[in-house]
Amino acid sequence: MHPLNWAIVIAYLLYVSIDGIRRAKGTSKLDGYFLGNRNLPWWVVGLSVMATQLSAVTMIGTTGQGAVDGMRFVQFYFGLPIALVILGVTIVPFLHRAKVYTAYEFLERRFDAKTRSLTSFLFLLSRGLSCGTIIAAPAVVFSAIFGWPMLWSVALIGVPTVLYTMIGGVQAVAWTDVKQIILVISAVVAVVVVLLIRIPVSPDAALHLAGAVGRLRVFDFSFNLHETYTFWSGVIGGTFLMLSYFGTDQSQVQRYLTAKTVDEARSSHLISAYWKIPLQALILMVGVLVFVYYVFVMPPMYFNPAQGAAVQRANPAAYTQLEREHAAAWVGRERAAMALTVTPDSTSRDAFRASERELARVRTEALAQAEKVTGAPPVDVNYIIPRFVLAELPLGLAGVFIAAVMAAAMSAVAGELASLSSTTVIDFYKRWVRPEADDAHYLRISRAATGAWGIFACAVATFAATLGSLIEVVNRFGSFFYGSILGVFLLAMVPRTRANGAFFGLIAGLASVALVSVGAPSVSYLWYNVVAALTVVAAGLLLSAWTPRPRAHA
């Protein structure tokens, strides 16, 4: 990478670290450290919520998915505005008025300590690991592209983030998030503009090319429980997932607890409600346009340079043969694309589709060869955008984009670390180990917990090198617990639910996810949330009906 691009990346890292640490003012008490003294403006909270949700996986994985699979992934977010609307009138006012530090603290007030502890333990388990994957996503790609050891890439993202989160607490996280989301959106918009300028046909013709091979197919109305991204899985499964994520996941709850009033907490969610789907569509569009760009500019056979080099070393003859076939297939596709642009009829459309299938066949063969040589499943999709950025973007903009990928990773990781730390300290340390101590003591423990979770996340990231499509891994892992946790919070709103009903209902929910995840019955992972939440509610209500009402003490 050019020194100017490096300078931009380093300047960004320095700025964000200093800015985060500067925000440590006013965090000498737990309220300041974990909740920003409940005094952050609604728009800061709202942008911070968006930034936490948008990780480097989105910048690398989602854009790559747009290039190979088109726009249909956007259906995943269709339930989000619906979920935020429901939360605005249910859980948000409930938790905000309860004046709690964590969402799980509320569960002890409503049920008992064991329900609180199991729920917060499940949160720590899933978020602790997913925090590692969030760092791993860009780190794997940076390592392959720049030829660094994995540890360097992990440290570059992890160390500044852990540092400013540890020192500045949630206030530092929220204010740096604002700058990071602005950087991310600016970088995405700039890349779209550059792509539209560089693609040698009109935007309309470019979209016709993408549409001809299904890249602009957004909606799939089939009701297929095995298909991951359909309109129905997005609206129904997605609503349950987002209800759980925004309503009960401490990384999100902590954010709206920092708002001044219930109304400001609700307003902060409206930013995501209005803008999340358009933003995701724009991010997928980057991938779609990169696909069109590579119709006219020959793409590398392997976007992951490490895999290309491995195949070339192990089997030079096969590599040369594949490269020849790849070049021929690409030339065929480019000619077919030009023909379709000049004469947009069904014959040239069919010819373009056939040429696209031929190129896809060669690429599949090349990836199979890489898998044979390296023994690891090839995840070329995550390398498409970084390779494009480094090779094709104008000087300076590549640095901005790499900084934006880091910003996306850092904002997501910082939010997770703050929430992991608050849950560890409030729900475990303060609850079970040392209930009576002064704020200074808890603050020291909180900072230590943030640091310890940061080190844990970096260690997980260093070893999470080969993970399939990273975005699905993170979402899939969340779906194992999200639905069950949501079920417990739903039960909390039903007055007749008893503590044992909630606790054993939660266990029944986890068992139901274990069953469907091993295929009895088999459903796609977005439906896990629906299955688990409904099981928890049904089992919890049934068990509560059998449990005798506790006698009122005289």
Added chain:
Amino acid sequence: MNGEGTKSAPFRRVLVRVLVAEVVVLLLLWLLQQRYTV
């Protein structure tokens, strides 16, 4: 959006606006699909 959900506007009206905005966005995506996917 500024002030929505705060005291100046009843929250129910805001909720309707969010849902209308989502329908509009989905409609635009559907039109994009219809125009370019043959």
